[in-house]
Ligand code: KG4
């Protein structure tokens with residue numbers, strides 16, 4: 001029997017990007033994203049402004065996703081949306097929109113966990129990409145999360161380690177702020193680091209009670225003190241050494257992440273290693289992980305660039321798996337600012 005073709009419209013609105021995508025089974029037909037420049041001048045996401053911008057963006061973004069995909073809304077089989085975790089005001093915009101459209105079109109509604117979606121973006125069908133085999137380890141690194149997961153099935157995640165304070169994306173963004181760079185600072189640190197010396201300055205790895213956990217709040221404070229000390233000697237220290245500072249900070253963060261992953265591989269005996277989340281866009285993380293294949297015999301899985309930072313295609317792939325399991329949300333389903341990885 002021929003498998004039915006399923007079209008899913010997916011919506012992402014957990015933070016400051018409004019996204020809509022259309023998937024035909026596990027293939028992406030369109031993946032539209034509207035970022036919000038407004039937060040750059042505030043040095044971080046302002047929740048109130050984010051929800052207003054989602055409100056403005058959501059209709060045109062969905063419209064564009066359908067047009068680009070060449071799919072009429074009447075051909076859709078389900079609507080998937082980000083239920084959480086994220087900013088409540090932002091989540092409510094996507095949730096309400098998805099509910100209304102599913103009611104209007106009389107098709108199922110599928111609630112998606114944003115963190116699962118980052119990981120399962122690896123299962124979007126691509127010409128050149130391998131899917132990780134179960135079980136695999138996934139280092140999920142974003143603006144809100146830092147986790148080492150053991151992934152045993154599409155819906156089975158075990159947290160082996162996680163941050164006890166700041167997420168790694170925050171370490172990038174807060175360092176960038178100290179350097180006078182706009183939000184989000186991660187991509188800018190990556191850019192300046194390319195021209196700098198990664199060994200110019202050394203920042204030590206913070207200690208954590210559990211060996212696979214992370215801590216980044218002390219790391220950020222160490223950078224603050226370092227900058228204050230150097231600026232006493234040279235008030236233009238940042239301007240004169242921006243590339244070296246960025247390269248050294250980034251190199252220290254990548255070392256911290258890789259040291260933990262080496263321990264996780266040793267403890268779990270699993271050598272299939274994936275990365276996911278916005279920070280997995282970082283060029284040094286991507287190249288260092290690739291080196292682990294040769295150096296340590298790992299098999300690594302690096303997501304396509306456009307599926308690293310927040311996007312709706314990753315919500316759509318989880319929607320597809322849930323559709324196959326007939327795992328549908330009810331009309332009274334709520335957005336949730338906090339969700340565990342297995343929720
Ligand atoms: O996954 P994401 O888009 O949103 C969350 O779910 O948090 O991740 C956003 C984070 C931000 O902290 C941003 O600075 C960081 O990802 N990021 C990067 C890079 N691109 C995005 N960090 C380092 N290097 C990059 N190239």
Ligand code: ZN
Pocket residue numbers: 114118142143277278309310
């Ligand atoms: Zn995210």
